[in-house]
Amino acid sequence: MERQGLEADTGEFVPGYLLYLLAAASDAASAQFHAHVRTEGLRVPEWRVLACLNDRDGAMITRLARFALIEQSRLTKIIIQMGERGLIRRQGDPEDRRRVRVYLTDEGRALAQRLVADARTHEQKLLQMLEGGDGARIKLALSSLIERLAPPSENEK
Amino acid sequence: MERQGLEADTGEFVPGYLLYLLAAASDAASAQFHAHVRTEGLRVPEWRVLACLNDRDGAMITRLARFALIEQSRLTKIIIQMGERGLIRRQGDPEDRRRVRVYLTDEGRALAQRLVADARTHEQKLLQMLEGGDGARIKLALSSLIERLAPPSENEK
DNA sequence: CATATTTATATGAAAATTCATATTTCCTGT
DNA sequence: ACAGGAAATATGAATTTTCATATAAATATG
Structure with a gap:
């Protein structure tokens, strides 16, 4: 089996490993905004709950758990x-x-x-440092990856 | 400020938010392999430590922490x-x-x-479900994102 | 060369997380 | 209508994780 063509081919595995890249990118991209969330007195999961409820109020616990x-x-x-x-x-x-609805x-x-507004602003900055439309492309790639891996059940809609 | 063009435009924020996509993709992509890691009696961070040390034995704690x-x-x-x-x-x-070296x-x-071999195999499967070269592209995009966000210090090399 | 800073790691108490399972309600087939 | 199973949420004990800070060694500065 051939090795992938990303790492500087110093023989290292981790730096080119997809799961590492995903986790590291998520960590790095989130660090700043998550720090901001904490200054607002929230933990990250709490912010996620707020954001999800802001999209769809009255979600049940299980659904909220999946989304957040x-x-x-x-x-x-x-x-x-x-x-x-x-x-x-x-x-x-x-x-x-x-069921318990929240x-x-x-x-x-x-x-x-307020935080969603901040998140939108911050996201814009992130996407801008991602030169030329790369932002849209990376988002598409991630959504497609997610859909293939975690097919949403029909009642999920 | 214009909204991005990813979500089904039902007005929802979360499903198209970059930080959500990154976290969700990381979670979804890792789920299976992390379950495998646990059957081997390791927690995820322990697996990461092993993988990093397998790349570079004798790393100091601080460096290991950054990489893992x-x-x-x-x-x-x-x-x-x-x-x-x-x-x-x-x-x-x-x-x-x-310093303490590990x-x-x-x-x-x-x-x-053994686990790195398993990870390589699993990664191949993941990349295959990512039709047509998309795998390489997504990896490139993620590395570039990481580099821009977390510029490795020179002594990091 | 003494002192202030910085760097590397460790530690302990408080808080959060996990895991297995309990409880309640609903659904299914008979 | 009933037994059995599935689904939604809750709970508690054991373990982890976090956070602030301690300790110790190296480096920089006047």
Whole structure:
């Protein structure tokens, strides 16, 4: 089996390994903004929850967990904390009483919207340092990778 | 400011957000292999340490931490555990007595080499599901992103 | 060459995370 | 309507992780 053609061919494996590149790129790209999130008094998973709810309020825990890339039992705990803090409100779903739906409070929504705006601005800066349309291309490639790997179930829509 | 042209334009932010795409792609792409790593009795950071040491044995803690994407004080603890388990050996650097260099034991090297082989195989499968040369392109894009964001210091080489 | 800085690693307490499993509700086939 | 299983969420104990800081060695500075 042939080696891939990325590493400086000093024989090293890690620097050209796809999973390393993905993790390292994610880390590096997120570092600044995540630091900003922390100065706003949020942990990264909390920011993700706010952003997801800002897209779709009233999501159930399981769905939120998938979208926010958080394991379910952990999310349950985070949601409880965010509730105590007044950022979200949990409410049983009458349609299916196993479900708990999570809604932004006014305070939560305000914070979410502020941070999403910051995120958009920051993303623009990132994309600009990615010379010439590369940004759009990398996004497309990533989405396609994600779709192939984690086919969204139909009820996901 | 214009919105980017990726999401299905249902007005949602998250699905087209670069940092989300990076994190989600990293998660999705790594899931299978990381599960494999766990069946080998390793946690993900431990696998990363082995892979990095397999590339460059005798790295110092700080360097290892940067490469393996692990925070320093955490790595110190992981290294201690891996030492107790016989996978690595720690040794003070006589050149600079603050430094601790980490070396693979024979057992550690054997495990590292086995897993790197598995990783190569798995990576091939991933790249194949990424039709037509897309794999090479995405790798290039990610490396370039990383380089722009985290310029390696000269002594890093 | 003494002192201030910086660099490398370690440490401990607080907090977060994981993992397995409990609980409740819903769904399915009979 | 009922048994069995599946789905959604919660829980608790064990383990990890984080964060701030300690220690120690090297380097820079006046």
